[in-house]
Amino acid sequence: MHNQGKADSRLKDDPSVSMASDLNSVRGSLRVETDIGMVLHLADGTIQACNARAEEILGFTAEQMHGWTSISSPWQTVHENGSPFPGETHPTMVSLRTGQPCLNIVMGLYQPSGNLVWLNINSHPLFHLNTSIAYAVVTTFFQIAAPKVDSIQAEIEAPLFDEQGAVRGCVAAFVDITELKRIQEVSRVNEERFRIAQLTANAGTWDWDVVTNSVYWSPEFYTLYGLDAATPSTYKNWLANIVEEDREFVDITIRQALEQQQTSLTFEFRINHPVQGVRWFDCRSQIFYNPDGQPRRLVGISIDISDRKRIEEDLRQKNAILNVINESVPTPIFVKDRQGRIIYANPATLEVLAKSEKEVIGLRDCNLYPERELGAVVTENDLRIMESGQTSVVEESPDGIRTFLGMKVPYRNEAGEVIGLIGISNDITARVQLERDRERILQKEQAAREESERANRIKDEFLAVLSHELRTPLNPILGWSKLLQTGKLNASKAAEALKAIERNAKLQSQLIEDLLDVSRILRGKLTLNVAPVTLAPVINAALETVQLAAEAKSIYIQTIFESNVGQILGDIGRLQQIICNLLSNAVKFTPEGGRVEVQLTQIESFAQIQVIDNGKGISSDFLPHVFDHFRQEDGAITRQFGGLGLGLAIVRQLVELHGGTVTAESAGEGFGATFTVKLPLIKQVTEPVDNFDDPLPYSDDSEPLTGLRIIVVDDEPDSLDFIAFVIEQAGAEVIAMPSAIKALQILQQIQPHLIISDIGMPEMDGYMFIEQIRAKLPSQYREVLAIALTAFAGEANERQVMMAGFQKHLAKPVDPDELVATIKRLVTA
16 A cells, blocks of 8 residues: 555545556556456546456447546536536546545446446545655446435434423424435445455455554455464464564564654565465555554555565576576677667677677677678668567678677567567587588599599500500511511511611600609609700700601701800700600691791790791690690590600600790690790800710720620520620620529639629529629629619619619610620720
C-alpha cells in the first residue's frame, strides 16, 4: 500500500484495493477476469489500460479508450436523480486532486447502444515510496440495480403522556432507509468480491489498532500463514511466525516507520509455514496518526510472493551463470542497437578489437577498423538481418586480415519488435588459412600429378624414340656385316658397306655420348677444361663436321664473322660441341636447297653467336620447351626428323656452364629459326689459342708399336680379337687372354710393357684384376702400365678406374687410331 495521507475506514472493505505497487503489477491485475470493471488512469487523467469486464460495461475497447479522460470521453453520465454527472466530479478526477480514495459513488452511464446502466464506482490513488503525489489511479466499478422511485420508509413511533402519566396520543417519525439498505447490500457484495480477490492474489489483510493494541486478521491471512483459526491475532504471534533471520529486521522496520511518522510502509520477509516450509511475503501497509502525531492505526495487506521469489532466484542464478559464461568464454559476444551501434561487448570482443569498453560502446564497425569500407560491409549485414528479422550466419573480415564466422540473431522487445541484434563470432582465420593452404596444396598436387603424367608421357615417348634411334644404326651395321661375310660383294660395294657400317656406328656412339653428357649435367658432374679461347676457329672446326651433311642436302652455309671479337674463357671441346649441335639441328630441319647463316659478333661485353636457318621453324606452343630434356615437338613414330631431343638441352647446359645464355626465336612453322648464344668476354685479352687438343697423331710409321709386348684381357671374343688385331697391325706383340684369372697366371711368366683390360668380366672384373697386380704380385710386375677399356663410359667410372690403378680409360667403341695413339703416348711419356 503506497497511499499517502489518511485513508477512509472503509478501505479494508473496498474491492478496488490495489494488489501491486507499480504499473506493471496494475496492468497484470487488470487482466484478471472478474465481474468488476477495472480502469487504470495516469496522473494526467488519461486511460492507460482496462480489463475485459470494463470493455463490456462501458461498451468500448481498450484501444478505443486509450488516452481518453472522464472529461474528454464520449459517454454520458447522470446522477441518481437524472441530473448530469460532470466529468470534473468523476471519482477518478477527485482522487487525483485530493490524493484520497473516492468510494461507493453511484453513477448512471449510457452505453453506445443507448442502454442506461447503473454503476458503483471506487477510485484509489497510487503513490511511489515517500511521495505525496499520486502517479496513477485505479478505478473499479460494477453494475447495480436501478434506484427505485418509491422510497422505503422506516417508521418510528413514540407515545405521548399527560400529566398524570396516561397515554394521550403518540408521535410518529418516518425515515427513508432505502439508500441505507442499498448500501448495505452493496457492501455485502463488495465484501464477497474482495475476499475472492484476496484468494486470487494470494493475499490476506490485517488491521492493527495501535491505541488498543488489537489486531484483525482476515480469514485469508490465516490460510496463507498456515495458522490455526484459534490462534490469537496479535502482533507478537505474527512476529513469532517470521523466520528468525528476518524477525529483528521486520520489527525494527515497523518501529522506525512509526517513529519517523511514515504514512506508508512496504517490506519483504519470510515465514515458517507449518506445511509448505519457508514462504516469502510482501507486506504493504498504510499508517494513520492522531492529530497529536501518535500512531493510531495500521491497515495492510500481505501477499504471498514465494513463486515470484523462486522465479527471481532462478533468474538470478541463470543470469549469474550467463554472466560467468559471457565474461570467461573466449568467444566474442556483442549486442548492437537498431542503428548498428555496439551497446554491449564482452571481454573476448574487446580483446579482439584491442580496445577498452569506452572506446567501443556507441560505435559502429566502420568506426572501429582502419578499412572503413570493410567495417561498413559488416554494418550493412547487421542492418539487413535486423530488417528481415531472420537469424543469419555470416562470414566477415572487418579488418581485411582476420576472418570471423558469426551467428547474428535479431534482438526483440516484449512487443516482438526488433530493437537490435545479438551476435556471437568465432575467429576462423586459422581454419580459412588452412583451407586455403589445403586448396593450394591440392592445386600443387594436381599440377605435380599432371606434370608427372606429362613427364611419364614424355619418358615413354623418349624411350620409344631411344629404342628407334639406337636400333636404326644397328640395321645397316648388322646387314652390311652379314653381306660382307658372304664374300659376294665386289670391291666397290664392299667399300660402300664399310663406310655405312662406320657411319652408323659413329651415329650410335654419338647417341650414347649425348646420353652420358645429359647424365653428367643432371648430376652436376660435368667439368670444363677452361682456357682462353678464340671463337672463330672453334666455329670453323664445327662447320667442317656438318659440311658433308649440308652438301648432301644442297644447303648453303654462309658465315659472317666480325673482326676483333674478344676471347672467352671456355672448354674448346665443349664449345665446339655447342656449335656442332646448333649447326646439325639447323641442317636437319632445313629443306634441300635451303640456307644456313652463322654470325659471330661482339655486343658490349659478350661474344654473340647466331645460327639462322630458313627451315621448318618452331611452333609458338613448343618454343618455350625447345631446350627441355627429352622434349621433341613431334614424338610420334610418323615423325619426319629423328634424334633423341637431347642436342638443344645439352647446348643450354653447356652454355650456362660457360656463364652465357642461349635463346631461340621463330615466327612459327615454315618461317625458320634463329638460335643466339651469348658468352661473356674475358677482360684481358691474351694471345689467341688456335690449336685445341690436337687429334692424336697417327705415326707415319706403319708399325708404331713395334717392340712392345702387350697383354689384352676381355671376356668378349669379338672385342678381344678386334683389339688384338689392331695392336698387332701396329707392330706390337699381343698376348690375348679371355679372363683376368688366366691373365694373372701368364703375367708372372712374361714381362709385358702394357696391359689393356676390360672392366666388366665374370669371376674377376677389371678392378679386382688391377688391384691384384698392384698389391700381390712381385714388385717388378706392380708398375706395369694399364689401360682400362670399358663400355661404362661415365665420369664416375673413369674416376673409379683411375683410383683402382689404371693409367688411362678408353670408352667402347674405341677408334683404332685413337687406341694406337694412346698406347704410343702412354709408353713414351
